[in-house]
Amino acid sequence: MIGSVITNLKGYTGNLRLSREIVLFAVLVTVVVTMSFLSPVFLTLSNMLNTSRFFTEIGLIALGMTLIIITAGIDLSVGSSLALVSVALGFSFAAGLPLPLAILFGVFVGLAAGAFNSFFVTQLELHPLVVTLGTLALFRGVAYGLSNADAVSDFPPWFDYFGQFFIGPIPGQLIVFVLAVFVVWLILARTRFGRYVYAIGHNEEAARFSGVPIRRVKIALYTGTGLLVALAAIIYTSRVSTARADSGTGLELDVIAAVVLGGASIYGGKGTIAGTVLGLLIIATLRNGLVLAGVSSTWQLFILGVLLIAAVFFNEFFRKEE
Amino acid sequence: MSEAQVSTADGRSSSVGAGFRRWLSWPAAPALVFLALLLVGFSVGTERFLSIGNLEAILTSVTVLGIIAMAVNQVILAGEIDISTGSMMGLCAMVGGIVSTSYGGLILPLLAAVVVGALAGALNGLLVTVGRVPAIIVTLGMLYALRGVILLITGGEWVSGIPGETRLMGLGAVFGVSIPLILLFALFAALSLVSRNTIWGRNVYAVGGNRPAARLAGLPVDRTRFTAFVLVGVCVGIAAMVFIGRTGGVQTNAGAGLELQVIAAVVIGGTSIAGGRGSTLAALTGAVLIGTILNGMILLGVPGIWQSGVLGALILLAITGDVLRRRALGAEA
Numbered sequence: 119m120i121g122s123v124i125t126n127l128k129g130y131t132g133n134l135r136l137s138r139e140i141v142l143f144a145v146l147v148t149v150v151v152t153m154s155f156l157s158p159v160f161l162t163l164s165n166m167l168n169t170s171r172f173f174t175e176i177g178l179i180a181l182g183m184t185l186i187i188i189t190a191g192i193d194l195s196v197g198s199s200l201a202l203v204s205v206a207l208g209f210s211f212a213a214g215l216p217l218p219l220a221i222l223f224g225v226f227v228g229l230a231a232g233a234f235n236s237f238f239v240t241q242l243e244l245h246p247l248v249v250t251l252g253t254l255a256l257f258r259g260v261a262y263g264l265s266n267a268d269a270v271s272d273f274p275p276w277f278d279y280f281g282q283f284f285i286g287p288i289p290g291q292l293i294v295f296v297l298a299v300f301v302v303w304l305i306l307a308r309t310r311f312g313r314y315v316y317a318i319g320h321n322e323e324a325a326r327f328s329g330v331p332i333r334r335v336k337i338a339l340y341t342g343t344g345l346l347v348a349l350a351a352i353i354y355t356s357r358v359s360t361a362r363a364d365s366g367t368g369l370e371l372d373v374i375a376a377v378v379l380g381g382a383s384i385y386g387g388k389g390t391i392a393g394t395v396l397g398l399l400i401i402a403t404l405r406n407g408l409v410l411a412g413v414s415s416t417w418q419l420f421i422l423g424v425l426l427i428a429a430v431f432f433n434e435f436f437r438k439e440e
Numbered sequence: 441m442s443e444a445q446v447s448t449a450d451g452r453s454s455s456v457g458a459g460f461r462r463w464l465s466w467p468a469a470p471a472l473v474f475l476a477l478l479l480v481g482f483s484v485g486t487e488r489f490l491s492i493g494n495l496e497a498i499l500t501s502v503t504v505l506g507i508i509a510m511a512v513n514q515v516i517l518a519g520e521i522d523i524s525t526g527s528m529m530g531l532c533a534m535v536g537g538i539v540s541t542s543y544g545g546l547i548l549p550l551l552a553a554v555v556v557g558a559l560a561g562a563l564n565g566l567l568v569t570v571g572r573v574p575a576i577i578v579t580l581g582m583l584y585a586l587r588g589v590i591l592l593i594t595g596g597e598w599v600s601g602i603p604g605e606t607r608l609m610g611l612g613a614v615f616g617v618s619i620p621l622i623l624l625f626a627l628f629a630a631l632s633l634v635s636r637n638t639i640w641g642r643n644v645y646a647v648g649g650n651r652p653a654a655r656l657a658g659l660p661v662d663r664t665r666f667t668a669f670v671l672v673g674v675c676v677g678i679a680a681m682v683f684i685g686r687t688g689g690v691q692t693n694a695g696a697g698l699e700l701q702v703i704a705a706v707v708i709g710g711t712s713i714a715g716g717r718g719s720t721l722a723a724l725t726g727a728v729l730i731g732t733i734l735n736g737m738i739l740l741g742v743p744g745i746w747q748s749g750v751l752g753a754l755i756l757l758a759i760t761g762d763v764l765r766r767r768a769l770g771a772e773a
Contacts, residue, residue, distance in 0.1 A: 238756065248703075251700070252752050253756070254752070255755065256752025259746060259753075267745050385574070419584040423581040426580065427581035427582070430577045
């Protein structure tokens with residue numbers, strides 16, 4: 119009898135999970151249809167492909183954030199890390215470092231920023247929320263200090279390849295993003311490391327007693343997210359051809375909104391890459407549509423803020439039903 | 441290992457050691473020591489620092505930060521967080537400013553600002569307690585949503601030319617003591633009293649210290665947290681009136697970034713971010729510490745663009761210190 123109850127429960131949960139992705143897809147379709155009414159340019163292939171140039175940066179970081187949120191963590195510092203990497207890259211180049219080395223230096227700074235976060239989270243066992251709130255201020259401040267609130271924009275033409283390269287009509291960064299989605303999906307869904315991530319999120323104590331190397335997993339997650347941030351920062355810097363300390367302000371909101379909209383629970387243990395990609399597409403189409411409809415950027419932040427709260431509300435609502 | 445060290449220290453001088461340890465476990469103690477050292481350091485390092493005028497200027501400059509920090513302190517004590525205060529302050533100041541330029545007076549703008557703050561705080565509290573959305577998500581969303589509301593109200597216009605009678609809370613003085621300072625210390629006294637001597641105040645500590653235990657003990661966990669969020673809104677409304685009194689006008693980006701300074705003040709002062717441990721004095725000390733550091737930086741000629749970096753480093757130092765202190769004190773703290 120208990121067996122049949124469990125089977126029933128499993129079926130119920132399965133249905134819910136199915137319905138969640140269908141709901142997300144329906145939302146996406148609704149947004150697309152609404153936006154195509156608001157703007158005639160919206161539903162064109164060139165606009166869609168062009169939009170992908172803008173959501174790649176958010177998307178890359180959202181992949182890492184998904185894994186962090188599944189472990190019941192969070193990283194609020196990603197917007198500031200992006201600025202720090204951008205400034206490190208731009209200003210080391212301006213100071214005379216050859217550009218390839220400057221790019222490598224940027225990658226190193228991104229990794230270091232992630233490792234810095236993970237040090238506080240794992241060695242001092244501090245809540246990632248406070249740690250990354252601190253580094254949100256610290257990284258941004260260091261970026262401002264190092265750049266002296268100035269900008270670098272005299273990059274050589276070949277640097278454009280990272281953010282302004284097209285293969286036919288397809289933007290180069292879309293290919294990078296698709297590759298990254300595949301790799302992170304593979305890690306999360308098909309490796310032991312991925313199972314560890316879910317195990318930590320479900321019950322960290324139980325995972326510890328089961329021999330999951332919690333610290334190493336978390337160090338890898340935050341540092342790996344730092345790498346994705348560095349990648350996003352390079353693409354961003356190349357796309358706008360400028361390295362400035364105010365880049366990526368408020369980016370963490372987009373990223374976290376995409377992840378929780380995609381169904382990852384902020385309490386940990388739940389979330390998928392497919393969900394995050396759907397969440398990202400909804401946010402990207404919404405933002406692009408609002409821009410085309412001439413809505414100001416602060417209003418976009420308002421809508422995003424409300425969307426974020428609503429998404430988490432519905433997540434936890436569904437979770438309670440389970 | 442650390443416990444063994446503590447007990448040897450005890451064996452050598454029991455009464456002094458015990459007294460010192462009790463003092464060390466006092467939340468605001470490290471921040472107060474740090475503040476004292478800073479005051480001495482800046483006094484020696486710069487000529488203009490140690491004057492009544494400058495010290496009063498520091499205290500007055502942290503009034504807005506201090507009032508909000510002491511309220512957010514209650515939210516953090518209850519085991520939650522509120523990072524929406526920057527936009528909330530901007531919204532309250534905007535509403536207060538608009539009411540004051542249309543109707544004048546002090547009471548009406550103050551009421552408007554406090555009511556708007558309380559409503560925003562109540563929305564935060566409802567979403568956290570009834571909606572069961574984590575406070576970090578609610579207040580992160582609200583940080584951006586409220587900034588949008590400011591633009592909705594003003595259409596991007598600034599408010600300026602706020603009449604003198606409204607600016608009393610920011611500029612006035614009684615017997616030579618500025619009104620912001622009197623407000624800061626009156627609120628400090630009131631919040632200390634509420635926190636230490638009322639049922640709600642004690643419930644906040646219990647809920648933040650161990651929520652399941654508080655629930656099992658029959659404490660009104662949700663109502664306690666809800667009230668803390670509303671308190672933040674009310675205090676933000678009061679602080680907004682000090683703000684517009686001091687500036688005389690409100691820009692659409694008023695209060696941007698204030699939320700980080702507020703969190704920094706609370707945790708630097710010694711209130712544990714994990715909840716259940718801390719004091720109103722800690723939040724006030726943290727706010728004064730931040731004001732002193734920013735003031736000292738200016739006097740020492742450190743460029744203003746490093747402000748955010750220094751703030752971030754201070755938050756990390758404070759939370760690291762809190763962990764190390766708790767480890768050193770073992771289970772006692």
